Amino acid sequence: MAQSKYLTGDSQAINEFIDRFDVFLFDCDGVLWSGDHVFEGVVETLELLRARGKKTIFVTNNSTKSRSQYLEKFAALGIPSVTEEIFGSAYSSAIYISKILKLSPPKNKVFVLGEAGIENELRTENVSFIGGTDPNFRRDITPEDFKGIADGSLLDPEVGCVLAGLDFHVNYLKLSHAYQYLRRGAVFLATNTDSTFPMNHNFFPGAGSVSFPLVNMTGEKPVALGKPSQAMMDAIEGKFQLDRGRTCMVGDRLDTDIRFGIEGRLGGTLAVQTGVNKKADWEAEGAVAVPAFYVDKLNDLLAAAQ
Ligand code: PLP
Ligand code: CA
Numbered sequence: 001m002a003q004s005k006y007l008t009g010d011s012q013a014i015n016e017f018i019d020r021f022d023v024f025l026f027d028c029d030g031v032l033w034s035g036d037h038v039f040e041g042v043v044e045t046l047e048l049l050r051a052r053g054k055k056t057i058f059v060t061n062n063s064t065k066s067r068s069q070y071l072e073k074f075a076a077l078g079i080p081s082v083t084e085e086i087f088g089s090a091y092s093s094a095i096y097i098s099k100i101l102k103l104s105p106p107k108n109k110v111f112v113l114g115e116a117g118i119e120n121e122l123r124t125e126n127v128s129f130i131g132g133t134d135p136n137f138r139r140d141i142t143p144e145d146f147k148g149i150a151d152g153s154l155l156d157p158e159v160g161c162v163l164a165g166l167d168f169h170v171n172y173l174k175l176s177h178a179y180q181y182l183r184r185g186a187v188f189l190a191t192n193t194d195s196t197f198p199m200n201h202n203f204f205p206g207a208g209s210v211s212f213p214l215v216n217m218t219g220e221k222p223v224a225l226g227k228p229s230q231a232m233m234d235a236i237e238g239k240f241q242l243d244r245g246r247t248c249m250v251g252d253r254l255d256t257d258i259r260f261g262i263e264g265r266l267g268g269t270l271a272v273q274t275g276v277n278k279k280a281d282w283e284a285e286g287a288v289a290v291p292a293f294y295v296d297k298l299n300d301l302l303a304a305a306q
Helices: 011-019 042-051 067-076 089-101 116-124 143-151 172-183 208-218 230-240 254-263 279-283 298-305
Strands: 023-026 055-060 086-088 109-113 128-131 159-164 187-190 196-199 202-205 247-251 268-272 293-295
Touching: 011 298, 042 055, 042 298, 055 067, 055 230, 067 086, 067 116, 086 089, 086 230, 089 116, 089 159, 089 187, 089 230, 109 116, 109 172, 116 128, 128 172, 143 172, 159 172, 159 208, 172 208, 187 208, 230 254, 247 254, 254 268, 254 279, 293 298
Parallel strands: 023 055, 023 247, 055 086, 109 128, 109 159, 159 187, 247 268, 268 293
Antiparallel strands: 196 202
16 A cells, blocks of 8 residues: 655655645645635745745635635635636636537537536636526426427527536426436536535535436436546646646545546645545545645644744
C-alpha cells in the first residue's frame, strides 16, 4: 500500500513540500470552509503560498453556483481571489459543451437538471438551454404531460444534450423529459456524480442522485465534468498552462479530490482532515485513493513560515 507523509508539526517537511510545487489546486468545501464557516488561518495560508510565488486555483464540484456566485462567497468569507482562479463543475460543463461538444443547429440546446449556477455558466458560454430553474418544469406531471412527452409534441426538437447537476427541485416531470431526450440520442453529461455532500455536520444527496436515475433508465453513464473526471483536469490545464509535475491537489475527499490528482498524474496530493475523509480511510484495505501527503488542517502549513 502507498504511504502518506504526515506534515503537521514538521516545518522542514512543510517547507520542502511547498518548494516542490508551483501550483496548488484547492478543493473548497471541507478544505477552506465548511458551509458558510471559513476555517481559521485559511486566508493566511493562501497569502503565504502566494507570497512564495505559488499559483492558487480553486476547484469545486458544487455545480449550484457559478464562478461569479463563488466570487461573492469568497469575498463574503474574506478570502481574496479573482474570477479566473475559480473553477467549478458548472463552468467546466459549460466550456465542455461550447468548446468540445460544439453543439450545432438543429440540435444545439441543452436540457438542464440543475440550479442557477449551471444556467449562469451556460449563458456566459452562449449555450441555449431549457429546463433548469424554469417553473414550467418545477411542478407535478399531468396526464397532458404524459401524452405530450410520449408523442413528442411537448419535447423541444432542438435539444441535443442533457446536463444533470444537483437540482433541489428534481421531479418526475423533469426526469421524464430528460429520459426522452436521451432516448432520442442526446449526449448525456453530468456536472459531477458525487454521492453526497456535507452540510450542517451531516450529509445530503449529491449531484449523483440526480443523474443516477437516468443511468438506471438508459443503461448509459454520463460524461462527468467534475472531479475526478480528467475532462476537468484537461480544461484546467488548458486554461492555466500548468505543469502537472509541479502541481499539487489539496482536498478532503478521496474519491473525488485525491483520485483527481492521482489520475491526473499531478506531482502531489495533499489530504486535509477537516472534511469528509480521515487518515483511517486511506489507511483502510482497498482505499479508493491514497494521498501523498496529509495534514490535520490547512493552516498547519503556516508552520513553514516559522
Ligand atoms: N456539491 C454540492 C451541492 C455542494 O454543496 C458541495 C459542497 O458544499 C459539493 C458538491 C462539494 O464541493 P467541493 O468540491 O468544494 O468540496
Ligand atoms: Ca470537498
